[in-house]
Amino acid sequence: MQLVLLGPPGAGKGTQAARLVERFDIPQISTGDILREHVQEGTMLGIRARSYMDRGEYVPDGLVVQMVMDRLDEPDAEKGFILDGFPRTVPQADALERALAEAERPLSAVLQFDIDDDMAVLRLSNRWTCPTCKRTYNLAFKPPLEDGICDFDATPLERRADDDELTVRRRLAVYREQTAPLQRFYAARGLLCVIEAEGKEDVVTERMLAALAGCP
Numbered sequence: 273m274q275l276v277l278l279g280p281p282g283a284g285k286g287t288q289a290a291r292l293v294e295r296f297d298i299p300q301i302s303t304g305d306i307l308r309e310h311v312q313e314g315t316m317l318g319i320r321a322r323s324y325m326d327r328g329e330y331v332p333d334g335l336v337v338q339m340v341m342d343r344l345d346e347p348d349a350e351k352g353f354i355l356d357g358f359p360r361t362v363p364q365a366d367a368l369e370r371a372l373a374e375a376e377r378p379l380s381a382v383l384q385f386d387i388d389d390d391m392a393v394l395r396l397s398n399r400w401t402c403p404t405c406k407r408t409y410n411l412a413f414k415p416p417l418e419d420g421i422c423d424f425d426a427t428p429l430e431r432r433a434d435d436d437e438l439t440v441r442r443r444l445a446v447y448r449e450q451t452a453p454l455q456r457f458y459a460a461r462g463l464l465c466v467i468e469a470e471g472k473e474d475v476v477t478e479r480m481l482a483a484l485a486g487c488p
């Protein structure tokens with residue numbers, strides 16, 4: 273099963289991805305992580321990527337796709353993989369599609385987690401995290417027992433700097449602008465499965481699995 277996940281911040285994509293990993297025993301592949309690994313280990317691809325990064329330039333899409341394809345050769349990805357955070361643009365999607373076709377491992381589906389902006393803002397701007405145990409709370413949906421204090425270790429809770437409402441709305445606008453062409457690209461190929469991401473995590477998981485069952 274070869275999957276790409278799309279979804280704005282606040283859609284709960286990370287949680288659902290973790291459930292897919294567990295259920296189907298396939299890895300979630302982050303291009304950020306593999307890029308860092310290649311650079312750290314000084315592989316040929318890493319050295320080439322480094323030369324762009326040192327000049328303050330973006331690593332070309334073709335090079336990132338090569339790293340992804342390289343990662344897919346590892347035994348844990350034999351049954352499939354989940355790509356999250358890549359592709360972000362149509363040229364990247366295009367390069368990925370060609371490489372996957374060549375490897376005879378075309379995408380099975382593109383899961384798009386949908387949530388409206390107001391709900392995403394409600395989720396993100398009310399999110400507080402405990403710096404000690406990393407538990408997260410949500411003032412709107414899952415508040416701590418005592419205001420601003422972790423239930424488990426009494427540490428004062430913190431909020432991410434980019435989780436205030438204005439910044440969240442800006443992140444969402446950027447996301448929509450960036451992703452709309454990608455959605456059209458995958459919809460045109462009959463790969464796009466839209467999943468309503470509002471509601472409880474378990475309910476969203478059920479919707480996701482139902483959508484997957486209906487995928488080619």
Ligand SMILES: [Zn+2]
Pocket residue numbers: 402403404405406407422423424425426427
């Ligand atoms: Zn805590």
